[in-house]
Every structure is written in C-alpha cells, then in structure tokens.
Amino acid sequence: MQLRGIGHHGRRFAILCFAVIVALPAGPARSTPPLPVPAVQAGHVHVAASRSAPESALRLQALLGQHSVLAAEFMRGRIRGDENFAQSANAALGRNTDAMAQLLGDVLGAATARRFAELWAQHVVELFTYARGLADQDEKVRDEARQELIEYEEDLAAFFVKASHGRLTTRAANGAMRMHVDHLLAQADAYAAHHYPAADRIYRESYQHTYELGGTIAAAILTGKDAKVLRTPIWRLRSQLGKLLAEHVVLVEDVTRAAITNGPDFSAAGQALNGNTGDLASAVDSLFGAKAAKDFQALWAHHVDQVVAYAAATAAQDSGRREQARRRLRELEVRLAAFLEEATGKRLSSTRLADALLAHDQLLLRHAEAFAAKQYDTALEMALETYEHMSEMAHLLADAFGATVAARLPVGGAATGYGAMAGVVKRR
Structure with missing residues (x-):
C-alpha cells in the first residue's frame, strides 16, 4: 500500500496533535504505566x-x-x-x-x-x-x-x-x-x-x-x-488513538471473516481497512513526521496482510501457510515494537511492546480460527477481547506520544486549551 495524503480524519488529527504540541509541558520522561484493566462486575x-x-x-x-x-x-x-x-x-x-x-x-x-x-x-x-x-x-x-x-x-x-x-x-x-x-x-x-x-x-x-x-x-x-x-490535549489524544486502534480491530476482523468465507464483500472490506491504516499513518505523520509515517504504514500494512493470510490458510486447512503467516507476524511484532520504542525516545520498552503486539495478534488469530470453525460465540468473544485490548493500548501509546512531543518543547512554552464540544453542549 502507498502512503496516502492526510484525508478528512487525518486533518482533524493533525489539529489535535498541534494542540498537544502547544499545550503539553516539557518534563522528564515518566515510567511506562501498566496497561489498565477494565473493572467489570455484575x-x-x-x-x-x-x-x-x-x-x-x-x-x-x-x-x-x-x-x-x-x-x-x-x-x-x-x-x-x-x-x-x-x-x-x-x-x-x-x-x-x-x-x-x-x-x-x-x-x-x-x-x-x-x-x-x-x-x-x-x-x-x-x-x-x-x-x-x-x-x-x-x-x-x-x-x-x-x-x-x-x-x-x-x-x-x-x-x-x-x-x-x-x-x-x-x-x-x-x-x-x-x-x-x-x-x-x-x-x-x-x-x-x-x-x-x-x-x-x-x-x-x-x-x-x-x-x-x-x-x-x-x-x-x-x-x-x-x-x-x-x-485537555492528552485526553483528546487518548480518545482519538482509541478510536483509530479499536476501528483497526473491527475492520481487520471483518476482512478475515470475508477471507474465510470467500465473501463477495472481501474487496470492499479491504478498502475500508486500508482507509483506517491511512488514518493511523496520518496520525503518526502529525506526531513524528512523514518519514516515520511511511515506515509505520509499511509495517502496519504487512501486519494486516499476514493476519488475513492466516485466516485464508485456516479456511483452506493449509497448516504450512498458517505457520508461515504466524512466523512473519512475530517478526513484524518485533519490528513494530522497535519502531515505537525509537519514535517515543525509549519511553516505551520494545520488549514490552512486542509482548503486547503478540497478544493482539494471538487474539486476532484465535478469532479467525473460531470463525472458520463456525464457533461464533467464541469468535465474537475474541473480538470483544481484542477491542478491549486495543483501547488499553491506546492509553499506553497516547501517554508516551504526548510525553515525547512535550520533551521537544522549551520549558514554559505557550499553552492553549482544546475543545470540540462547542455548539453541542451548552456552556456551564
């Protein structure tokens, strides 16, 4: 896939990232917090x-x-x-x-x-x-x-x-x-x-x-x-990253289902997934520049391709192709983790990120396996877990991205607020 220009959602994200740049104070890097675990009780x-x-x-x-x-x-x-x-x-x-x-x-x-x-x-x-x-x-x-x-x-x-x-x-x-x-x-x-x-x-x-x-x-x-x-900018960043990463999960699962069933909507589902990948690349562009965005998009697109390849191989009961896709995914997890560690000035550990990406991919593969076996309750349970996991990942990444951008700024820089609810919610 080629890196596309920043579209409608990318432009909105660029505005948000500008707000992060001008509003976050510079300071020492914080240690990476644990992934939050939602508390759900009856x-x-x-x-x-x-x-x-x-x-x-x-x-x-x-x-x-x-x-x-x-x-x-x-x-x-x-x-x-x-x-x-x-x-x-x-x-x-x-x-x-x-x-x-x-x-x-x-x-x-x-x-x-x-x-x-x-x-x-x-x-x-x-x-x-x-x-x-x-x-x-x-x-x-x-x-x-x-x-x-x-x-x-x-x-x-x-x-x-x-x-x-x-x-x-x-x-x-x-x-x-x-x-x-x-x-x-x-x-x-x-x-x-x-x-x-x-x-x-x-x-x-x-x-x-x-x-x-x-x-x-x-x-x-x-x-x-x-x-x-x-x-505030950091919370808006968490929200927007959460939206894009959770949408990635939704769309890649849609594509894998179409791949497994050889559905007539496979091509359209793939184009929708490409759109999300482009929006994520636009976000990286806004934060870290065009070179980083191009590198990220290439890695992310290959990751998507291997998940789909695994799903197709599962449907065809081709164990060799399945293991090849799994092996390539593991390599991509390590490369993506190294990319994010470097982009965030080592505010994120590549080892920890690789483990998180491995967990993400394992959930996607388990979803594909269950769907291919027509175990739909299990497949949708995997889908729900993957969605939750990426929401948590967004929190982790947003904090590190915000701290990375803030660290580039002089201490005592200008500050501004960020709001997108005007005209919908009355002034308090």
Missing part, C-alpha cells in the same frame, strides 16, 4: 477506584463505538440468512448493552441505568426487525420498524438530555440519535443490495459517529473539573 456498583470519571468517559466512547459495529454485524448476519452468527452477535450486543448500563449506573444511579437498558434493548430489537424486513423483502415490516425506531430515537434523546440536566440540548440529542440509526439502516440497505463499498463506507461513518457521540454524552453528563479534563 450489578450496579460505584465507580471503581481504578477508573476515574474521565476514564469512564473514554470507556463510554469505546462501548458506543462497539455497539454500532455489533449492531451492523447482527443486521448483516440476518440479511445473509446466517442465523447462527446473527444469534451470537445478538448475545454480544446484549453484553455491550449491559456494560453501558452498568457504566451509566456508576455515574447516574441504578434506576437511570435500568431505564437506559430498557430503551436501548428496544432500539436493538427494531434494528433486528428492520434487517428481517430486508432479508424477507418485506417493505411493510421495514417501514414499521423504521417508524418504531424514530420513536425510540426521541425517547433515547430525551433520556440523555435529562441525564445531562439540559447541558446536552434536545436538538443536538435528537440529531445525534437520528444520525446513528440512519447510518445503521443505510449500511444494511446497501449490504442487502450488494453495494458493498457503500455499505462499508457507511459502516465506518457509523462507528466514527457513534464513538464521538460517546464523548459528547460524557462531556454533558460530567461536570466541573472532570468535564474540563476531557477537553
């Missing part, structure tokens, strides 16, 4: 001591982005007539809904969490009904589902407006929820019509919009210093 609990309010905000972003992906996969499985996969995706959606409800309960209370879970589950049911209408070519079912979804959109928007005490406006909430549902229905329409490039373009737009929606909701719900922390 039932309503108070905010875990290991997760601050801003960390919970990033968690909400990740969960909402994950919802959009699982909902799309759920709908596509139904459209294809792959009922076993659709049922597994539905179960994964249920776990995602439970996780969001628990997170909101930690902040807003158990009664509010129960109300959210009820509304959100009804919204998921109507998405399934819409997909059933597409699969059965039943326009009446689709129209009825769309009308029900409009009503649930309004109810969910009102829920978030109330939770924010009006800091999130009704107009903004309604618009955001409508866009979320419109994305999911549009990608399903395109997928059912075999317009796979359009389906996957909207799939990406849906994920990106819903991930950002999580940030908007969190910024409205949180108050005082917690809300201000979310607008």
Whole structure:
C-alpha cells in the first residue's frame, strides 16, 4: 500500500496533535504505566477506584463505538440468512448493552441505568426487525420498524438530555440519535443490495459517529473539573488513538471473516481497512513526521496482510501457510515494537511492546480460527477481547506520544486549551 495524503480524519488529527504540541509541558520522561484493566462486575456498583470519571468517559466512547459495529454485524448476519452468527452477535450486543448500563449506573444511579437498558434493548430489537424486513423483502415490516425506531430515537434523546440536566440540548440529542440509526439502516440497505463499498463506507461513518457521540454524552453528563479534563490535549489524544486502534480491530476482523468465507464483500472490506491504516499513518505523520509515517504504514500494512493470510490458510486447512503467516507476524511484532520504542525516545520498552503486539495478534488469530470453525460465540468473544485490548493500548501509546512531543518543547512554552464540544453542549 502507498502512503496516502492526510484525508478528512487525518486533518482533524493533525489539529489535535498541534494542540498537544502547544499545550503539553516539557518534563522528564515518566515510567511506562501498566496497561489498565477494565473493572467489570455484575450489578450496579460505584465507580471503581481504578477508573476515574474521565476514564469512564473514554470507556463510554469505546462501548458506543462497539455497539454500532455489533449492531451492523447482527443486521448483516440476518440479511445473509446466517442465523447462527446473527444469534451470537445478538448475545454480544446484549453484553455491550449491559456494560453501558452498568457504566451509566456508576455515574447516574441504578434506576437511570435500568431505564437506559430498557430503551436501548428496544432500539436493538427494531434494528433486528428492520434487517428481517430486508432479508424477507418485506417493505411493510421495514417501514414499521423504521417508524418504531424514530420513536425510540426521541425517547433515547430525551433520556440523555435529562441525564445531562439540559447541558446536552434536545436538538443536538435528537440529531445525534437520528444520525446513528440512519447510518445503521443505510449500511444494511446497501449490504442487502450488494453495494458493498457503500455499505462499508457507511459502516465506518457509523462507528466514527457513534464513538464521538460517546464523548459528547460524557462531556454533558460530567461536570466541573472532570468535564474540563476531557477537553485537555492528552485526553483528546487518548480518545482519538482509541478510536483509530479499536476501528483497526473491527475492520481487520471483518476482512478475515470475508477471507474465510470467500465473501463477495472481501474487496470492499479491504478498502475500508486500508482507509483506517491511512488514518493511523496520518496520525503518526502529525506526531513524528512523514518519514516515520511511511515506515509505520509499511509495517502496519504487512501486519494486516499476514493476519488475513492466516485466516485464508485456516479456511483452506493449509497448516504450512498458517505457520508461515504466524512466523512473519512475530517478526513484524518485533519490528513494530522497535519502531515505537525509537519514535517515543525509549519511553516505551520494545520488549514490552512486542509482548503486547503478540497478544493482539494471538487474539486476532484465535478469532479467525473460531470463525472458520463456525464457533461464533467464541469468535465474537475474541473480538470483544481484542477491542478491549486495543483501547488499553491506546492509553499506553497516547501517554508516551504526548510525553515525547512535550520533551521537544522549551520549558514554559505557550499553552492553549482544546475543545470540540462547542455548539453541542451548552456552556456551564
């Protein structure tokens, strides 16, 4: 793959990185923190001591982005007539809904969490009904589902407006929820019509919009210093890296599934994945320059190629090709780790990074193996674990990247804030 120019998402990331450069104070390098482990317990609990309010905000972003992906996969499985996969995706959606409800309960209370879970589950049911209408070519079912979804959109928007005490406006909430549902229905329409490039373009737009929606909701719900922390450059960097790296997981798994089934959407899925790789390279360009971006993109693209090669070999039951792909992945993990260690001025250990990248790849390969064996519950469980792992990796990398950029600056440099919620959330 060739290094592309900075596109729409790359330009936004460049602006963010400029904010990091002018706002982060220079100082001694910090030791690398351990990868955070999400605290998930059954039932309503108070905010875990290991997760601050801003960390919970990033968690909400990740969960909402994950919802959009699982909902799309759920709908596509139904459209294809792959009922076993659709049922597994539905179960994964249920776990995602439970996780969001628990997170909101930690902040807003158990009664509010129960109300959210009820509304959100009804919204998921109507998405399934819409997909059933597409699969059965039943326009009446689709129209009825769309009308029900409009009503649930309004109810969910009102829920978030109330939770924010009006800091999130009704107009903004309604618009955001409508866009979320419109994305999911549009990608399903395109997928059912075999317009796979359009389906996957909207799939990406849906994920990106819903991930950002999580940030908007969190910024409205949180108050005082917690809300201000979310607008600081380092937290915005964590958010944006989290979005790109988690999207990488989502898209590479989509490509491997198409490779295993020899699906007609393989080429379109590959182009969507290339788009994410280009966005990640643009991020590296913004932080470390064009040479580093070119080197990163080459390594990252080869890494993706080997994951897909492993999936195809698994489907073909070719153990030789599988082991070759696994061996090449191990080599790439070491090279990527060395690249990141050098880029961050050794703020990250190449040994530790190689281990983290190995864990990432092992999860992706286990997902491919389970999917090829039609063990869809296991495959989606691996997908959820990989998504979580990359969210944690984003935190680790963002801190090191921010410290690396800050170390280049003179002590006492100019400072500026960074905010992207103006016009959506009222001034406090």
